[in-house]
Amino acid sequence: xxxxxxxxxxxxxxxxxxxxxxxxxxxxxxxxxxxxxxxxxxxxxxxxxxxxxxxxxxxxxxxxxxxxxxxxxxxxxxxxxxxxxxxxxxxxxxxxxxxxxxxxxxxxxxxxxxxxxxxxxxxxxxxxxxxxxxxxxxxxxxxxxxxxxxxxxxxxxxxxxxxxxxxxxxxxxxxxxxxxxxxxxxxxxxxxxxxxxxxxxxxxxxxxxxxxxxxxxxxxxxxxxxxxxxxxxxxxxxxxxxxxxxxxxxxxxxxxxxxxxxxxxxxxxxxxxxxxxxxxxxxxxxxxxxxxxxxxxxxxxxxxxxxxxxxxxxxxxxxxxxxxxxxxxxxxxxxxxxxxxxxxxxxxxxxxxxxxxxxxxxxxxxxxxxxxxxxxxxxxxxxxxxxxxxxx
Numbered sequence: 001x002x003x004x005x006x007x008x009x010x011x012x013x014x015x016x017x018x019x020x021x022x023x024x025x026x027x028x029x030x031x032x033x034x035x036x037x038x039x040x041x042x043x044x045x046x047x048x049x050x051x052x053x054x055x056x057x058x059x060x061x062x063x064x065x066x067x068x069x070x071x072x073x074x075x076x077x078x079x080x081x082x083x084x085x086x087x088x089x090x091x092x093x094x095x096x097x098x099x100x101x102x103x104x105x106x107x108x109x110x111x112x113x114x115x116x117x118x119x120x121x122x123x124x125x126x127x128x129x130x131x132x133x134x135x136x137x138x139x140x141x142x143x144x145x146x147x148x149x150x151x152x153x154x155x156x157x158x159x160x161x162x163x164x165x166x167x168x169x170x171x172x173x174x175x176x177x178x179x180x181x182x183x184x185x186x187x188x189x190x191x192x193x194x195x196x197x198x199x200x201x202x203x204x205x206x207x208x209x210x211x212x213x214x215x216x217x218x219x220x221x222x223x224x225x226x227x228x229x230x231x232x233x234x235x236x237x238x239x240x241x242x243x244x245x246x247x248x249x250x251x252x253x254x255x256x257x258x259x260x261x262x263x264x265x266x267x268x269x270x271x272x273x274x275x276x277x278x279x280x281x282x283x284x285x286x287x288x289x290x291x292x293x294x295x296x297x298x299x300x301x302x303x304x305x306x307x308x309x310x311x312x313x314x315x316x317x318x319x320x321x322x323x324x325x326x327x328x329x330x331x332x333x334x335x336x337x338x339x340x341x342x343x344x345x346x347x348x349x350x351x352x353x354x355x356x357x358x359x360x361x362x363x364x365x366x367x368x369x370x371x372x373x374x375x376x377x378x379x380x381x382x383x384x385x386x387x388x389x390x391x392x
Contacts, residue, residue, distance in 0.1 A: 006154045011106070014146035017068075020100040024062040024093045032057060033092040035071035040084040041092065053093065060093035061100050066108060068115075070099040070145065072138040080124045081138060083115040099142050107156060109163025114150060116166070116383075117391045123148035151391075162390060169383045176376040183372060187365045191315040194358055195347065204354045214342035216309075217301025220267070268299040268306045270313060272335040275322040280313050282306050297338050305352055307359025312346060 032044040032053035041063070044052050053060065063069060063086050070083045085108065086092065094100065103111050114120065127144035153159050193199040197208055271279035273295055301309070312318055321344065328334035349355050 006158075008151045008153050010149045011152050012146070013101070013148050013150060016106040016150070016152070017101045017103050017111075017146075019142060019146065020061065020063070020067055020102055022062045022100075023058070024060050025058050027058055028062055029091045029093050030057060031089060031092040032060075033063065033069075033086070033089075033094050035069060035082050035084050035098070037071075037075060037078040037082040040088070041069060041086045041094075042088065043092075053095065057093045059096070061096055061098065062091060063094050063100055064091045065089065067100055067102045068111065069094055070101075072097065072099070072140060074138060080121045080128075083120070085112050099145050101146075106152060107159035107163050109167050110152070110159040111163075113163055113166040113387065114152070114391065117387045119391050120148065120150065123150075166383065166386070169379065169386070173376065173379045173383065176372060176379060180369060180372040180376055183365070183369045187362065187369065188316050190365075191311065191362065192317070195312060195315055195317070197347070201354060201357050204349065204351060206350050208347040208349050210345055211348055212342065213299075213344050213346060216304040216348065217299055219338040219342060220298040220300060265300070265302070266306050268301075268310055268313075270297045270299055270341070271295055272297055272337070272341075274334060275326060275336055276319055278314050278319060280310050282310050297336075297341060299341075304348060305355035305359050307363055308348075308355040309359075311359055311362040312348075318344075318346075 032051050033041050034044045034047050034052070036042050036047055039047070044050070061069075065086050068083060068085050070081060072081045074081055124138075124140060124145070127148060128138050128140040153162070190199070266282060266284045269281045269283060271277070299306075299309070313322075322336050322341075323334070325340045325344070326334035326336045349358070
């Protein structure tokens with residue numbers, strides 16, 4: 001157990017680091033980088049699925065492993081941009097709009113943790129011109145940025161301990177992110193193999209049938225406005241998080257145009273909006289007198305296993321097809337209509353037992369994914385709590 005009692009001190013960034021203005025004039029690197037507030041310094045091609053940088057990157061900054069960069073662009077949840085260290089690559093190139101620096105008189109890993117907090121926001125906000133935001137960029141000069149004050153431990157040993165502690169947390173977060181991502185990739189691979197009938201359960205060999213969804217079930221279309229039924233109370237099934245493993249949250253009352261679920265048995269709630277987010281939920285035995293928000297298509301069927309249907313809809317192929325069929329003014333507002341949904345042709349096993357087996361195995365995979373996702377969320381929450389306590 002280590003105990004440090006010396007108070008922390010104020011240091012100017014210019015006194016503990018030096019600016020890097022090294023240009024890529026010899027084309028030492030052709031790796032274009034961007035700063036993601038969540039993922040740090042990453043390859044533009046991975047982040048944007050394309051290269052945003054110019055083809056000629058000789059005029060860009062050449063950033064080397066261990067150096068920091070400040071992205072002055074603000075984004076949702078990051079009002080003063082993000083400051084990240086290059087860890088994933090030996091070197092890369094950055095636009096000269098970024099401010100690049102290397103630590104000289106401070107533990108580098110401590111600095112990573114410091115800039116994971118919001119403590120530095122106040123200093124940057126004092127030096128940024130009032131209200132000066134141009135096309136998403138904060139107007140702060142490099143000189144003003146390096147004049148920002150940091151509160152740091154006097155003892156290098158304390159800096160090292162803090163940096164190492166959060167580094168260990170970050171490693172655990174990264175490992176769980178990788179596990180969750182690999183499980184989701186594995187699930188999609190199996191979905192593709194099973195729904196293409198490349199992979200079958202033993203004992204089933206019949207060719208799957210081509211059927212329109214409308215031949216298998218129907219969408220509940222009883223539109224109501226709960227405000228017109230003031231003497232009644234309704235349970236509305238609100239939007240659940242993707243793969244969170246929980247039944248949709250129940251709230252009372254709604255002013256939305258809704259579908260009244262007066263059916264017995266189970267219902268599949270399919271979000272019509274932005275289908276790429278894969279928000280599909282199976283609710284077993286809805287509460288009596290419940291309603292589903294107008295964002296949903298409540299689908300019912302006694303002819304097909306609803307767990308099977310849910311997994312088919314969650315597959316990448318179906319998602320791409322539904323997205324192509326959607327219409328709207330923007331990607332986030334595109335939606336699929338009940339008519340298009342019901343006219344969509346799927347391949348379905350003739351045997352309901354096979355349907356149930358398929359739905360069941362993927363439901364179990366969802367539970368495993370959910371378990372890892374919850375662990376990941378808990379680790380992230382713990383990190384934020386520790387950061388807040390450590391850097392008060």
